[in-house]
Amino acid sequence: MSGNSRPRTTTFVDEGSSSSKWGESGGGGGGGSGSNTSYVGIKKMAKDTKIMTVIASHGHSQGVMDRSTEVSYKDTKVIGNGSFGVVYQARLCATEELVAIKKVLQDKRFKNRELQIMRRLEHCNIVRLKYFFYTSGDKKDEIYLNLVLEYIPETVYKVARQYSKSKQTIPVFFIKLYMYQLFRSLAYIHFQGICHRDIKPQNLLLDPESGVLKLCDFGSAKHLIRGEPNVSYICSRYYRAPELIFGAVDYSTNIDVWSAGCVFAELMLGQPIFPGDSGVDQLVEIIKVLGTPTREQIKEMNPNYTEFKFPQIKAHPWQKVFRARTSPEAIDLVSRLLEYTPSARILSLQACAHTFFDELREPGTKLSNGRDLPPLFNFLPVELKNMPSLNSQLIPAHIAAENAANPPESSSSGAQAGASSANASAADDTKSRPSASGSAEDLID
Template sequence: MASLPLGPHHPPPPPGHDAAAAAAALNLAPPPRTELADNKQASADVGNEPVTGHVISTTIGGKNGEPKQTLSYMAERVVGTGSFGIVFQAKCLETSETVAIKKVLQDKRFKNRELQLMRTMAHPNVISLKQCFFSSTSRDELFLNLVMEYVPESLYGVLRHYSNVNQRMPLIFVKLYTYQIFRGLAYIHTGPGVCHRDLKPQNILVDPLTHQVKLCDFGSAKVLVKGEANISYICSRYYRAPELIFGATEYTTSIDIWSAGCVLAELLLGQPLFPGDSAVNQLVEIIKVLGTPTREEIRCMNPGYTEFRFPQIKAHPWHKIFHKRMPPEAIDLTSRLLQYSPSFRCTALAGASPDLINKLIPEHARRQSVMEIWGKDRSAWWELMKSLVIRLYIFHNAGGNMPVRKCAAYLTQRFAVRGTGKIGNL
């Protein structure tokens, strides 16, 4: 099974995403100590908009008897911009390693929350921080540079690829990506206790060779403390949970679950499920699908909201939103994620639970050998093989280092050639 022919990283426009998944053990081990540099020296000619060939240098080490080491990063191309600053692809001149550097203007009076959070996280489905250092310009502006691993594609770019060729994303990739999204969310929610607060296809990176997914951009992320108020104007509009639209300030990590549900629906549909063009219209788009929220649901979203003047609209049946051949388990998962009441949404841990893994393999397939299925129905055999690819990927490749095509080759050799064993024994 060949990897997807994906193009270069695309800048963020309207979002997109996918879902339907399985499970595996979460990696909750404490992250290894990352050597971070707080050196403010850098080449003076590098400003806030790095151009190809410009170099930023920093010194690491020098503590506890460690030798000092200079690392120089040459900017190659801009891969993202925003109010936060700029993200560019760079190459370390000493190691030839390609990295992504997020460069943000730093207020000297405050610590950078994104840096503090990234220092606490280490997981296969979360972007990793390699170094950090400060640089300054001739105007005495101070910039924080977060040096991260480089992943060449985003889920938005993958969705745009399928849209450009007028195709829907194959369900096997929807399942594979969704599983990893939930695995990453389950880690940040239950490990460091972080709420991402801006989950969308542009902030979900995909390696086009291994199909490993990594959550990125923790610029809006925060550790939520019960009883502590937070801003409600957060999260990109298409993926914004309804409690945020209702002005809730004491929300939970369930706002990420809503965003994940929107991403899943987009992966299945090929376009955003709730494409609102304003905050008010966003709620209208949600009501079109879920129906008018009840008083109890509004109370669950924001107890302080007292306006209840909404037209009574019935919920649209979920099975009518998706095409007829959509697997019922994919529709069921989407409906469990997109609930008005935050406490009724399934958790990220449940989304990455072993209970879902059996749904990847048809019931009849668990009772027959692969060769029996091959002899009766070739198309069913191929569907089974695709399901097994995901299962092998999840159980034997939690870190995501084995390309999907290698998984397929392994399974073909083991089952198609030898024709031994039952599916449930894998």
């Protein structure tokens, strides 16, 4: 993880404390320190139960006035922490809905990139930012940004670990379901020029009942601009693309595709495919499988890399990397994801159209609990516009027929509503491509 991209948090508020530090809040805009400070009340609801009321701003910036609103929540408890800060679980008083509140130290000199990016994203496979607000810290001029996110109970990491403890691997059907949704989320952000830069099982949230997967933790994400340098020490080690190990600073969103390939391989194997102990050892693990990269491949990964002293090792056949019963479609997909040459990797939307996922497109396919599949084909126009040639592969015939009979404008049923609209809109040049620049140019790496 890049030390430059996430300031370390040194003090946290005790979840049981009645300190006003939680309630000293600045509402409004998308960055800065919240100069218009509002002091909120903490009321006793019952014995040992507190209701926190804060002045917050709406999370999504498109189509919503940047206005402040009162948000009350209760039942706060710590559910995670790290160098980035701390994550709380809470319950919104108005709806009784569970939320996650991610609290990070805000550098007043810069806008918070995670906030800026999340306010632009609205997708069924990306965790939703509901509100955000600011609180003061223990030190003078110390300001914390609090991101109020939808709460989703599980992660792919936890589910995979449960199977691993039982000496089993996740059923292939669920691997298809989870990976498909991951590729959808990546296709959506990549089209906007946003690179997540920390794809790993821990950042893939799961609702085990509905089968919905949502990508979370945009603390390392960045809008990449060709020609502008980025830090290479990014992404968790097991999932770090080889061009990052070679020190590339002008990389692309293809580093996320590599990471997704590592996740895919891990789910099939039941363990990480490249478990390096260090940056150098990580490259050794990759070479054991892919073989020694050629000079041309190294040049594609980082033109400025000049050290070419590597032992010549042949690639290990993919069929021998995985279990004997692994399908040819799965092996083909992973081989297209885990390519040394970044530009040779399959794109995320192309991955969604891969034959490995055809089972999800078959009529009548349901979850093992008998429930319908989560929305998989409700593509937004922005998702399909860039590669209209894939539309017929991405949207199953039975879904297209259903939507033709019940246009989204008049249909409210809709688990998969919107697919035919997106299909038709893909070639509609009247809709402009959304701006991906935002204010990323104002931010540090």
